[in-house]
Amino acid sequence: MRRKLIRYVLPVFLLAPFYVPTRAAPVEIPNRKPGLWEVKINRSGGQIPSQTVQHCTDATTDKDMSGTFAPMTKDMCSKQDMQKTANGMTIDSICNIGGMTSVSHMDVTGDFNSAYTIKMTSQNSGGPAGMPHDSATTMEAKWLGECKADQKPGDMIMPGGVKMNIKDLQKMRDAMPKRQ
Numbered sequence: 001m002r003r004k005l006i007r008y009v010l011p012v013f014l015l016a017p018f019y020v021p022t023r024a025a026p027v028e029i030p031n032r033k034p035g036l037w038e039v040k041i042n043r044s045g046g047q048i049p050s051q052t053v054q055h056c057t058d059a060t061t062d063k064d065m066s067g068t069f070a071p072m073t074k075d076m077c078s079k080q081d082m083q084k085t086a087n088g089m090t091i092d093s094i095c096n097i098g099g100m101t102s103v104s105h106m107d108v109t110g111d112f113n114s115a116y117t118i119k120m121t122s123q124n125s126g127g128p129a130g131m132p133h134d135s136a137t138t139m140e141a142k143w144l145g146e147c148k149a150d151q152k153p154g155d156m157i158m159p160g161g162v163k164m165n166i167k168d169l170q171k172m173r174d175a176m177p178k179r180q
Contacts, residue, residue: 029082029089031062033113036144036151044136051159054144058153061166088116100127115142 034057042050055061077095088109095102103123110116118139124131147153154166 030112031059032057032141033143034058034061034153036147037141038144039139039141042138042140053159054157056147056151056153056155061153100131101125110141113143115140117141 037055037057039053039055040050041053076097077093079092079094081092083090085107088107091104091106091108093102093104093106095104101124104120105122106118106120108116108118118137118141120137120139122135122137124133124135147155152165155163156165157163
């Protein structure tokens, strides 16, 4: 069960470094266009298969995601540098996740109205047995149109049809014991 949960929730946490607190960053990450986004996640250097996630968003959902993940990334990451480039932005980070140190570089290109691509490379150390030292992930996002009739902002459709909402992740975060 834990392995299944990790497989489904992992795409969300892969995006977590992307949701850094913008007030401390020299580059502001724009909100995505409201509607239904499809994010294809392809990885190398690991045993997790490629996945596709759909996310229904509105004007406040991306801010909610930033609010949900920013405290976690602030606690977990000793470095998060964002720089604007000619084609988008780069993000370099050093994060400690459950005793594993991950040094990552991300290139973000495209716009947040129709499509964008995130290419991330990571070097990991101190992780569980079987965790790859080096990995590369490509996330290709495209706007599909309006959210479906049975979706509300924040809904994410994970592989296998598992549906969860950002509000559920916020509740899980709030229920976790606070670090001293």
